[in-house]
Amino acid sequence: MKVIMIGSHLRTTGGITRVVKNYFQAGLNKKVDLEYLPTYFGSNHFVNIFYFFTKLIGLYIKLYFLNKRYDVAHIHMSYKGSFIRKKYIINLLKNKKIPIILHMHGSQFKEFYDQSADKKKSDISNTLNKVSIILALGTEWKEYYETICQTKVVSLDNAVFPKKLDSDDSNNRIYITTMGILSNRKGTYDLIEVANKLKGTIDPKFKFLLAGDGEIEKVRKKINELGLNDLFIVPGWISNEDKIQEIYQKSVIYILPSYNEGMPMSILEAMSFGLPIISTKVGSIPSVIINNENGFLVEPGDIQNLGNAVEQLLKDEQMIERMGNNNINKIKEQYNIHESIENIVKIYSQL
Structure with a gap:
C-alpha cells in the first residue's frame, strides 16, 4: 500500500511534528510504503512560502506528468496558513481521485472558523467536504467538525510510547x-x-x-x-x-x-x-x-x-x-x- 503523508518539516517544533516522529519511530513506515512530504519549513514567512510552492510544484509534476499513484494521502492540518497550504494540496489529490485522510490538529481551528467571513467559512467547509475522512483529536473535536462539514469524522486520540520507569527517589x-x-x-x-x-x-x-x-x-x-x-x-x-x-x-x-x-x-x-x-x-x-x-x-x-x-x-x-x-x-x-x-x-x- 503506497501512502503519502503530508505535514511540517521534522525540524520544526510542535504537536504535528511530534505525532509524525512518533509514527515513524513506532514503525508505521514498515507497515505501509510511506512517503513523507513536508510543506512547512518553520523559517521566516518568505522562506516558508518559497518552500511550500517548490513542494507543491514537485507534487504536481509527480501526479500529473510522472503519473505517480498513491493509494491513500494522509494530510496533517492545523489552521490559518496550514489550512491554506493544505487546501491547494487537497485539490491536487482530489482531482487524481486519491482517497484523502485529513488529520486535524489545530487547537484554535474553531476560532479560525468562527471569526472568518461567510465566504471564508464556505471555503473551509467545502475544503473539508473534499476529503474522504477526517481524523479528530477526541470526541469533543469530532462533534465540532461534524457541525461544519458532511465528511465522515472519526475520533483518533494522540498517542505516545509507554515508558519503562525505574523506581526513583x-x-x-x-x-x-x-x-x-x-x-x-x-x-x-x-x-x-x-x-x-x-x-x-x-x-x-x-x-x-x-x-x-x-x-x-x-x-x-x-x-x-x-x-x-x-x-x-x-x-x-x-x-x-x-x-x-x-x-x-x-x-x-x-x-x-x-x-x-x-x-x-x-x-x-x-x-x-x-x-x-x-x-x-x-x-x-x-x-x-x-x-x-x-x-x-x-x-x-x-x-x-x-x-x-x-x-x-x-x-x-x-x-x-x-x-x-x-x-x-x-x-x-x-x-x-x-x-x-x-x-x-x-x-x-x-x-
Whole structure:
C-alpha cells in the first residue's frame, strides 16, 4: 500500500511534528510504503512560502506528468496558513481521485472558523467536504467538525510510547513542569501568578520549569519584576530527547493551563512518565484527565484553583503516586502509540 503523508518539516517544533516522529519511530513506515512530504519549513514567512510552492510544484509534476499513484494521502492540518497550504494540496489529490485522510490538529481551528467571513467559512467547509475522512483529536473535536462539514469524522486520540520507569527517589522530583510555547494562550502568565501566590507556602526545593519557545524574554522579565527568580527555571526550547526525558523524570507535576487545545502531546508524554496532570477544561483534555483520578482540571484563567491544585498535590505524596500510577496504566491501555498505528493502518486499508 503506497501512502503519502503530508505535514511540517521534522525540524520544526510542535504537536504535528511530534505525532509524525512518533509514527515513524513506532514503525508505521514498515507497515505501509510511506512517503513523507513536508510543506512547512518553520523559517521566516518568505522562506516558508518559497518552500511550500517548490513542494507543491514537485507534487504536481509527480501526479500529473510522472503519473505517480498513491493509494491513500494522509494530510496533517492545523489552521490559518496550514489550512491554506493544505487546501491547494487537497485539490491536487482530489482531482487524481486519491482517497484523502485529513488529520486535524489545530487547537484554535474553531476560532479560525468562527471569526472568518461567510465566504471564508464556505471555503473551509467545502475544503473539508473534499476529503474522504477526517481524523479528530477526541470526541469533543469530532462533534465540532461534524457541525461544519458532511465528511465522515472519526475520533483518533494522540498517542505516545509507554515508558519503562525505574523506581526513583521522590526527593529528586522537584520540577512543576510545562513544555511548549510560552504565551498567554498557553496560560504561561497564569503560572507566574500562581507561583506568586504560592511563594512562601510551598517547600522552596520545588521550582516551576517553563520549557519552550515563544515569549521567552517577556516571561523572564515578568518573573524578574515580581521577584520570583528563585522559583523559576526558563531554559528556552529543549530539543534534546535525553534532556527532555531527564526533566520529566525530575518533575513532580505537569501543568498546562491553556485557553484552547486539541489533545496536547505534552500531557500524554508527562502521563507516560507517571506524572499527575493539572490542566484546563478545553479541547479534548477532559476526556484524558479526570478530576481526582489522574489529575485536576480547572477553568482557563482560574488562578486560585490552579494554585490550590498545585498546593494540594505537593502536600500529598500518596496522591501524587496514585495519580502517577493511574496515568502510566492509562497510557498503556488507551494512548499507546503501537495500538494507534494499527488503527491508522486499518483506516488506510478501508479507504
